[in-house]
Amino acid sequence: MKNNIELQYKGFLKTHNLWRNSDVFELDQFQFEAKTFSIENTQRFKEIRLGKRVEEFLSHHLKSTRKIDVIAENIQIKDNKITVGELDFLLRDKSKCIHLEVIYKFYLYDPDVKGDELSKWIGPNRKDTLVYKLQKLKDRQLPLLYSKHCKKTLGTCNLQAKDITQQVCYKAQLFLPFESNIKDISPLKNNCISGFYLSFNKIEILRNFSFYKPSKLDWLIEPHDKVDWIDFTEAKEIITGYINEERSPMVWLKDQNNNLQKCFITFW
Missing domain, CATH: 3.30.1490 (Dna Ligase; domain 1)
Structure with a gap:
């Protein structure tokens, strides 16, 4: 189990950002050094959902680098007692404060899907699509920072939304059809x-x-x-x-x- 967790962590680090800079949907990709830091206690990685396990790995990584401060993570935003959303991370990089959303996906390219090239990337079970997730980020997850429900939560960290930059850590493994001759998957990165x-x-x-x-x-x-x-x-x-x-x-x-x-x- 210990070895598997270390290999999972290394696999996460080796997975590339899905696009460069802000080439897709004007979502700015978070950049961090992919140096591997040893894991002394694997028991702290308890999440069984892959997306949440990845967040645990990123938290470990950022705290190990000591170059970026983790102000808070998995911040529940509530309307009275009802949870309306969550902010994955609030970070401080030198003088800059960052709201970071973390996404790790597996997408298959289906040339038969109608629409532009981004629309052709779908989940293995066809229940998830790249475009759906991108739109959800733009329309729901990132705007949550500026909601009235978030204002009080940010206040507990002595922060205001207007002073916070928003970025995504959007990594993915991509799979092409068997014996495909596709050479370029722009604006996504071939090394994914x-x-x-x-x-x-x-x-x-x-x-x-x-x-x-x-x-x-x-x-x-x-x-x-x-x-x-x-x-x-x-x-x-x-x-x-x-x-x-x-x-x-x-x-x-x-x-x-x-x-x-x-x-x-x-x-x-």
Whole structure:
């Protein structure tokens, strides 16, 4: 478990920001040094949801760098007793105060989706899309800072919304269709491409590969050889259960030359 948490942390750090600067939706990307800091106590990482685990990793990282002060994190904004939203982080970088929202996603490029290029990036189970999340950030999450409900909370930190800069830490692993010849995914960054996806209907193409199915939190990890690999027949039986539930699992693949890859097997 300790080793897996360290590998998850390293995987998070190695994942690139999804775009440069403010190239997408005018959302300014937060930049930080990707140096790895040792984790002495893995017990502090208790979140079982991947997005929240990533926030824990970023908190650990920022506090370890000691270059950026974490003023507050996971700040609940309430209307009386009703929670209306949350601010992920309030940071101080030298004289600048930053409201930071953290997002970590997995997107597959579906060329058949209508719309512009950004609209074609969707979640493995087709329930999540890049454009939906971007719009939610612009319309709901970031404006929360300027709401009347947030004013009192900021006051407890001796802050005012007008003095705070807003940024996002939006990281993602991207997956292209099997044997895709796509060369450029602008305005997104090519170095976010982490593997490919394949419809379950075509899974026989992978008959000669060994398989490993990581847990959801281990989707963060870069594939390595020190896992319990299974053959195609056993893997197909396991994957079939997910497909029947209309879920698209991630798998690691190892070919006969011990080359490792990440892949989603989709139900669609």
